[in-house]
Amino acid sequence: MNLQTFHRTSIFRRFGQTMVLLMVAPLATSRGFAADPPAPPAAGTDVLVFNNGDQLTGKLLRSMAGSVVFHSDMAGDVTVPWDKVKELRTPQQFAVLEKGVKPSRKTPDALVPQGTLTIADQSVQVHTDSGGTTPAIPVKNIDFLIDDATFQSKIKTEPGFFHGWNGTGTFGATIVQATQNTYTFNGAINLVRAIPDVSWLTPRNKTTADFSASYGKITDPSYIQPATVGPPPTPATFVPENTVKTSIYHADAERDEYVSDRVYYLGAVAFDHNFSQSLDLQQIYGGGVGWTIIKQPQQTLDLKALVQYERQSFINALPGEDQNLIGSTFSAAYVRHLPKGLLFSQQVAYIPAWNNLHAYSVNELNTFSIPAYKRLSVTLGTLDSYLNNPAIALPPTKRNSFQFTAGVTYAFK
Template sequence: MFYQASTGWAQSAAAKPAPDVIVFTNGDQLTGTLERANGDSFVFKSDVVGEITVTADKIKELHSGGKFVALRNGEKVTRTSKTPGTITYQDSAVTLADTSSSSVIDTVPVKDLSALIDGATYTKEVTGNPGIFQDWTGGLSGGVTLVESTQTGQSFTAAVNLIRLVPSVEFLPPRTRDTIDVLETYGKLTQPVIPQTTPPTPDSVAKTNIFHADAEHDKYLTPRLYGLVGLSYDHNFAQGLNLQQIYGAGIGYTVIQTPVQEFDVKADIHYERQNFVPPTASNDLIGSSFTELYHRTLPRKILFTESGTFIPSWNDPSIYSAIFSAGLQLPTYKRFSLNLSLQDNYLSNPAFGYKDNSFQFVTGVTYTLK
């Protein structure tokens, strides 16, 4: 009897939960797992047909044993806990029931439904706080050119572009956004004297060293308006700029936001320190940055990005700078992409003897983190 009881307990513990079920208006049924809902569109995953999106008008009934939280249209998402419940959809309404008592938690007409979010995602994205190293996405890029002949040359490029959105899911309004961008271009070209002299003349060496880094933290006041604080550092040997430092705060606004494109405009006021190679004097400036950023996903998942920034100085109107960049990221294999980009830096007050414009065209390989 002890053996039989143990066997029965083991079989009960191993029993799998019943799958979720959709009953369509034509009588067909599909089993699988309800993943989420956006408005009246339910995202359902089945082993037979994969992930599909079904609108409510095609569903007669839906039953899910998973735990979900329902958000209504116009509901302000706050960092408060909500009790998740099992889902039943019938008669154009979603009913959430408590898993322990089977009592009804809430009934939401589908016309008023903004989203269904599983309990784990709700806890992570709404009430949780990601650690400083969590939930970053973006890419790492690199390229190299080597020349070995009468002349010898090396050129290296490396870039890091990281972004973190909290929440990280598109169907919840954003709370914060963090970005980090780093770009380094280094080149060296060695040219021997031809014909060589007696005594020998040393080879001539030309170097390129352009470095840019920036970081920004955005705090959303509305789904499109946000406050920001940021900093940036620039070193450009081609303009005699040892280091330019900018520290500022401002506001930004998302003008266009769709699943395939986004367009932002930003403005700040900042402190700027410019340090040049001698004998050019350094500058302490109070200025602003006016920035526009645009990105769009093209056919075949090709990503186009573009940005432009104008940086005037208020305490010395003769000093200003501008940065323009554009790029294409072409998927090639899994997370690897071919990256084509250009960047143009203009500085109205370069060091004595240096040009005011610096243009780069870079090709390389990008690895996408997520």
Template sequence: MRRFPVLFSAAILGLSGLIQAQAQTPAPKPTPDVLVFSNGDQLTGKLERVAGGNAVFKSDMAGELTISLDKVKELRSGEKFALLRKGIPVTKADAPTGTVDMAGGNVVLTNPGHEPDTVPTKDVNYLIDKDSFDRQIARKTKFLQGWNGTVTGGATVVRATDNGTTFTAAVNLIRTTPVVPYLPPDTRTTVNVAESYGKLTTPLIPPTDPPTPPSVAKTSIFHTDAEHDKYFSPRFYALADLSFDHNFSQGLQFQQVYGGGVGWTAIQKPKQQLDLKVDLHYETQQFIQQLGVPNVPSVNLIGSTFAETYHYNLPHGILFTETGDVLPGWNDMTAYSANGTATLALPVYKRLSASFSTTDNFLNNPPPFNKKNSYQFVTGVTYTLH
């Protein structure tokens, strides 16, 4: 009876050793991809992608290289890729997939169980690995992925007879899905936050006895907005938007806007883009109540926003951005406002840029003794996130 536990234990140990030995056996390495140049030179490694007439190839010896297809005689990859043709809208159904064999001016995709697909090399717009392509087609992008934008900051400090401090900060974020350039846009989300705060303290000269408190002047201008666009064609989209504003200089305590509308990308080129938008919204304005001034009641409006946004990529990496909007109130035509901003960003070092921005805010119905117009000129340092 004692021999059975011994034999059973030995069998278990033998089976465990066999499983461990199999687990430690390394998986066979995939066959490396091969790229042959027109002059006969050859590279082995991994094909990353083909885009814009160039192949991105990662070699163990030479690192990641971008090579024009004109200089490639042959290209072979055992990994599955999706091929996107020039001038043809992309869907999952019309994108052939398979292993890659490029030679003789053609790209052949081989997929087991299907006839090979042959496409002239000159008609190839993209070759994307199949897993990445399937994820983008299925819109499987996490919310925190794909965000691009800038962060800008600036400050002015004065310490003398007068003491003054001014801080400016802005965050501008944008996320478009799919997050790749070879698929038409499905959604776009933008978030913008800007704050300008300053305080200037000036003593009374000559001083009095007893001392008179110094005069204090404050500046506080805050703006934030968010917009979500849903595309129903490459250039037309529906949108939902909101914005919040505070401007101490105009006596505006708090302004809220919630709306929905439509947008149109009127110009869409590699170097420039122009968007035109209109919405119908609910708007409320609350004003700062000051001593000695009659109270100003809050205003509730049904209005619209007519807006435009323009981007232009200048030579040497300089970026010009301009936005403008007009907000009429349909139930009170005197309660309208307008805003305009122009920004020029000059690259300095890697992701850092020097930015010059001018902003004008107009409020037609401020409290008594407050000016309708508020103007800012801000210089700062901008960091590009992606």
């Protein structure tokens, strides 16, 4: 065999070997010879199996509102309806809350099964620490699955007073410098502390504190009124600077102690100042009852009735205008969560006095918040207050005061 024939033979041999490899490789892969089986999930990892056989590995966070919330390192937090879940394997311990069960510190353990879970075929079994296994619970009968650490901390721990506060702060301003100088500022702080701070436990107490203020000033500069030649002639006259001021603020605090999921008794204080109505300070100290008549994820409505002592002090009051009153407050507070993060709230209060039927007032507060960026939102608000017994003043004091505010709101936790 000469050199040229040897080269041709080597080329054909290599070509044949390559073709054999190309034909055998798919067959080997299909029979499992070339591909290694997938590695089993690491110990302690939860596995979520869908009805179509797909799987997610990660950590079961909780279940609520007919869905499972599952965290995957690849997909983040995923919410999956129960009817899409074939099986869920987890070594974690959970508390199972069936529909209608609102646990408290006094709730028997039998009503809240706790332990590791077997979840398959649209049912859940709980394996307790004592070695027992509960009968299968259909997932449609379950309100919440809560990890055991969270459940124990929320139900057994009474947080300190400075723990658990949430709220918002709002600020707006208008400044004009021209022939007239105008300054207008408005702001509000709203704080709330609900214990416990989760919806799956029976509420124990709630503390709220609110402060809002609106201040404005318009200043006309001083000037010289020129002399006139008459008839009759008048000398030059100095006109002093003139200032018109508005000042309105409101502050209140309330403590609610729940006797059931929706009924509570409360204590409240409130302070109001309204320069436009010659009201120097109105103080209210009272107590009463409240009822959450609507309690839904999208909306709530609370009705309250109080008996109270009320003190009214007026600016430059004449004898007998300041009032010491025994009265009541009947109020309603409505909150509505709208699509795309919009929020509407309304508060209406009627405040009669029983020892002076002429001394009553009515207040209505409306706010509408529009999300802007992360925790920032734009808030529009109106405050309409009616005072039936304002002090006598010149110019005559109007009984009704209305203000519209706009500002930027920051939500904090």
